Amino acid sequence: MTSRIALVGAGRMGTPLCGRFVSAGHVVAACDLRPEREAVVRALGAEWASSVETAATGADALVTVVPGPDEAAAALPDAVFAALAPGAVWIDMTSNAPARAGELRQRAGAHGVDVLEAPMGGSPADAEQGRLRLFVGGPADVLDRCRPLLEAVTTPDRIRHMGGPGTGYTAKLLINLLWFGQAAATAEALLLGHRAGIDLTALHDTLADSAAGSDFIRRDLPSLFAGDYLRSYGLDRIHDQLRVITEQAHDLGTPHEMADTVLRIHRQALERFGPVDGELLAVALLEEIAGTLLRP
Template identity: 75%
Template sequence: MPSHIALVGIGRMGTPLCGRFVRAGHRVTAFDLRPERQEAVRASGADWALSAAEAAAGADVLITVLPGPADAGEALTDAVFAALAAGAVWIDMTSNTPEAAAVPRARALAHGVDVLEAPMGGGPADAEHGLLRLFVGGDAEVRDRCLPLLESVTTRDRISHLGGPGTGYLAKLLVNLLWFGQAAASAEALLLGSRAGIDPGVLRDALAGSAAGSDFIRRDLSSLFAGDYLRSYGLGRIHDQLEAVTDAARDLGTPHELADAVLRLHRRALERFGPVDGELLAVALLEEAAGITLRA
């Protein structure tokens, strides 16, 4: 059945998602703190609200696609949850943390709103073409009820249900840890090979077909070789997400030596470049230390 969706957060990911929900036949009312996003919302066929509470008024689904945990905590007030229709569900697609999401989750439940977390893997192009990865955490019954809606933005085989509340957020953080760790390790290997006289492109091809191959080497290195440090996500937010992983490991008593090393590298990159956009700026820091670049 078509839903009345309140969509809060119309940025690089929220904009294509808004269009997909509309094309799937849902009624969408969107809000963003930036009034200039109204044009993109209306162009997609959705309605524009002047506040998150106004967007939520009478909606049976609230979807948040916000930059980070602090933004979600500030946006999701009691007034927003109180404005939703009876029996509504909140789906958080923000790259949140279990700890930060606990407060708005408690607010939602206090107002009788069911909660599902579904942080995303992928970029705006994946959102536009329905190729996102969703890392879902929450009650299985709520997940099953929301599956048709989630399939508006991806396919069922790309939806992973990790378990109860917090597991989806943590899984997304772990994906980020491994990706940024692979980026750093791959860059170190390529810089060493380059210094020893091996052409980086030749070494990349050799690694891609070996036991050390990864999606990062096969897919993302081409951007780096083109001089693109993937300026689509903020270095400050990357640092905070990596810090959340090491905090979780410390709290749960699991080893985190490598996670600490990845965090330290990105902290140094943040100190060097500032809170600018660039998912591969830690690699730029390694290039500076080596005195060479990996650009083709």
């Protein structure tokens, strides 16, 4: 069934998602704060809207793909939810903060709009090729209703229902916490091993094939060895997400010593390098402190 989709955010992730929605036969009206994105959006076969409210007018689904909580809150005044078609749904694919998104969820509900969170795991290439991982939070019946839309951008096995509202956001933030923590811990181990006289290539191969092996070591570490700090996401965004999940641990009364450490390292990296793109810039900071680059 064809749906009219209002897509908010035509950036690195929103643009390939826009193309996949159009290819699946949906009518898409996209908007972005950058007017220069209009040509790209139209080239994909979507309509261009001058504002979020214009895009949302009469839409069956509102899909937000924006950088973070502040952008989501700024893009979604009450008028946007009021402009949607009766029985519409808001699908938030942003890496949002559970508490901040909860405020928006209440406002959407006041206008009769159902809400589903589906933050993404993956790269722009994954989005283009339909292999994103979606961490879904919200009512099961709303998920069932939205599956045709979600399956336009990924395969059914990559859609994970984590539970009720907030659980999808939390799952994504936990994955980020563990990945960035693994990156820092692995860098420390490699710097120590290298200083102790172990060849980096031999150490990489040994770790990858050991009980300490991880996707980071097997898949991402070769990029670092080649001098690529994965400049596809902002260090300031990474820091903000780590802060949100650490604060959530504090609020829920669970231990967060490791999370505090990961956050502190990334705060120091942000102070050192500024709000630039680089998912492995915390590793660059550790290399700088050690006076050694991790290059085989």
